[in-house]
Amino acid sequence: MNKIEVCFSPELIHLHELRGKIVVVVDIFRATSTMVAALAHGVREILPFADLEACRKMQDKGFLIGGERNGLTAPGFEMGNSPVAYLQGNYSGRKLAMTTTNGTQAIEKSRGAQEILIGSFPNLQATVTYIQKKEKDVLIHCAGWKGRFNLEDSLYAGALVKSLESTHYADEDGALAMKSLFEKEGHDLKSYLSQASHAKRLQNHGIESDIDFCLTLDLYELVVKVDGRGFLVGVK
């Protein structure tokens, strides 16, 4: 058996060993869900940026640019952080440069891992299958909200711990707690997460369809990983 653990915030990631592990970065509402949607619907590759201005400059290099801060499209950006915007395949073949409040920062802070995957409910089972072929310890890195614990990333962590229980032993308090939480609340994610602070934030922005998408299980067989150049790419 391999081990599995959960880090609830990029501000705590320095307390976890990354080396030799598969790190699954998750920002359910909405960065990692959007990344998976974009790549599943034809975007060729995604270059994540923690910094807004560095991301903006990629437009000159032919990239589509996606930028979000505090749940809203950053000024001057073509795309915000909505997964639904990619579902028609309108950006097929494009390269995307993307920066978000929490998710892209968490990717940056995961460097040093053996492998970095991008987690979402729409490709949960694909990610599980991929990990189970690798025989590596797993660390789930929740992006949280501005450094704080959040409910949706934590529930995804619980879902992943539960899905991997035949191969990965939850010998760590965060993983144990989130597995229990998912067992109790995972049967109706949407209803439970309607209480979550970021779901409320998004509802205020009128993006119910994004929330529906982000909580839909197993739409895609695609796994998303960070490649040697730092790009996010889809692997089938």
Place this chain on the structure above:
Amino acid sequence: MNKIEVCFSPELIHLHELRGKIVVVVDIFRATSTMVAALAHGVREILPFADLEACRKMQDKGFLIGGERNGLTAPGFEMGNSPVAYLQGNYSGRKLAMTTTNGTQAIEKSRGAQEILIGSFPNLQATVTYIQKKEKDVLIHCAGWKGRFNLEDSLYAGALVKSLESTHYADEDGALAMKSLFEKEGHDLKSYLSQASHAKRLQNHGIESDIDFCLTLDLYELVVKVDGRGFLVGVK
């Protein structure tokens, strides 16, 4: 209704507003349980120290000194961090200076709150009753383990959120999650927490009776608070 929130680590406390709130510091295994036990059994007052050497020097001023690092009594200290050591009342009337790996650091980082309470299962209901008279927002500050989330402090947080639900609204993701976790696992704390990493650490040190004590509900009607001088004192 007032609000209630949970901070899972002293390393995240800077993300929470302390002002105007009652902060309940909790380090179930074992610092805050030991503090409550000591005061319930006659210790006059406790001065907490984050620093080991500063604590040690209090012996010259007539204090009983308690010091723990990594679960073991610190070299040269009279007392470790065992609540059971106080149950016979052998230290009645003494002043205690105390430093522990996680708990005393969390107290120090809670400065700035309207009021700081010390939480434990043996005085949970007393703490609930006290808080409900105050009509203030509550922040539960989990000491964790070396900055990381831990199961026992989190479950106490869930128990407190649940116990306060008639007066304090869990409008925050950490509080919501821990309430759910306690609802699922709170019926048999000892069995569930036997999986927790720090319980295993303590079992290795042969202190089963400490674990039993720390998970016993409502032995005392005492509330423990930090007074204006920074001492912990019992309030009935």
